[in-house]
Amino acid sequence: MIKEQAPGKLYIAGEYAVVEPGHSAIIVALNQFVTASIEPTTKKVGNIISEQFQNDILSWRRQGNKMIVDNRDNPYHYILSAISITEELASLLDKKLMTFNLYISSELDSKDGKKYGLGSSAAVTVATIKALAKFYQINLNKELLFKLAAIAHLDVQGNGSLGDIAASVYGGWIAYHSFNRDWLSSIRRTQDLETILKTTWPDLKIELLTPPSDLELLIGWTGSPASTSNLVDQVASTSYQESTHYTQFLRDSEICIQELITGFKNGDSVAVQHAINQNRILLKKLSAFSGVLIETPELLKLCEIASQFNGVSKSSGAGGGDCGIVLINKNEDISGLKESWSNNSITPLNLDVHDVTEIM
Known part of the structure; x- marks a missing residue:
């Protein structure tokens, strides 16, 4: 069983301005985590199970290199987007795509399901990509992990600065300088994923900080x-x-x-x-x-x-x-x-x- 974690976050300063390209925010990662656990299965159907959704099981199967989800009306959008972008990279690296079970657990909400606003969607995206990358034996540094998770998260949410993704990837206190999302949307229509990951993203800067x-x-x-x-x-x-x-x-x-x-x-x-x-x-x-x-x-x-x-x-x-x-x-x-x-x-x-x- 492969297990990977990603921490939740809180914005300290710079909210709203940071959604504009080229602007900054201070964000902190917290010691509460989303954990993604993954294991291969010999069955034709894989499962995604999340405590956050009362352990509802989302079943899926392979059709060639495509992941076919049986239940289209599901709450697993960020997880599925994270799987999709990671497997797109795996295919480019000639990895054989496999069927697996993925288990998600979270410390970012209260035990009775109350949401604290600690960035669970970002953390689950990052944790899923980390687990799946290890599953497919793909080496990711923090910059590549951020870029993959940012693409996956933006595909679902459609807006935001992605600073919560940066906090889940880098941890600690960070200064985050937001990149141009319109540029990313444009380049995704003309370039393959490998090229996008190797390209310098305009205005993106992530710097670790130490508080007084x-x-x-x-x-x-x-x-x-x-x-x-x-x-x-x-x-x-x-x-x-x-x-x-x-x-x-x-x-x-x-x-x-x-x-x-x-x-x-x-x-x-x-x-x-x-x-x-x-x-x-x-x-x-x-x-x-x-x-x-x-x-x-x-x-x-x-x-x-x-x-x-x-x-x-x-x-x-x-x-x-x-x-x-x-x-x-x-x-x-x-x-x-x-x-x-x-x-x-x-x-x-x-x-x-x-x-x-x-x-x-």
């Missing part, structure tokens, strides 16, 4: 799940995106993220906290001009409580619910903050940053 040693990351869940793709679509569909306000938002966001990266590199906790606060202000302006609710009343309460304990906080990811993050000095009263969250129906998530040395 005196800061601690806290995560609170507001109990209201949000759809990233829907919220990104809402902003994209507004006339605001074509306004000078939006251009200024992108410019200001990039300046903010670069200041944040510099703060990380200098171990300057004051600069990091200042940049986080500035990014929250920028997102509030985006919300006001676009009419899209990013910081919900629950997220506002999360942030207000954090400020009472000298923490700097903001929504994480697309907002609209899900998680908020806090960067706070390790000498502050963290237990009191968490207790106050709990008293206001905000769930503290006891998650640590994933050790980057443990990935691949």
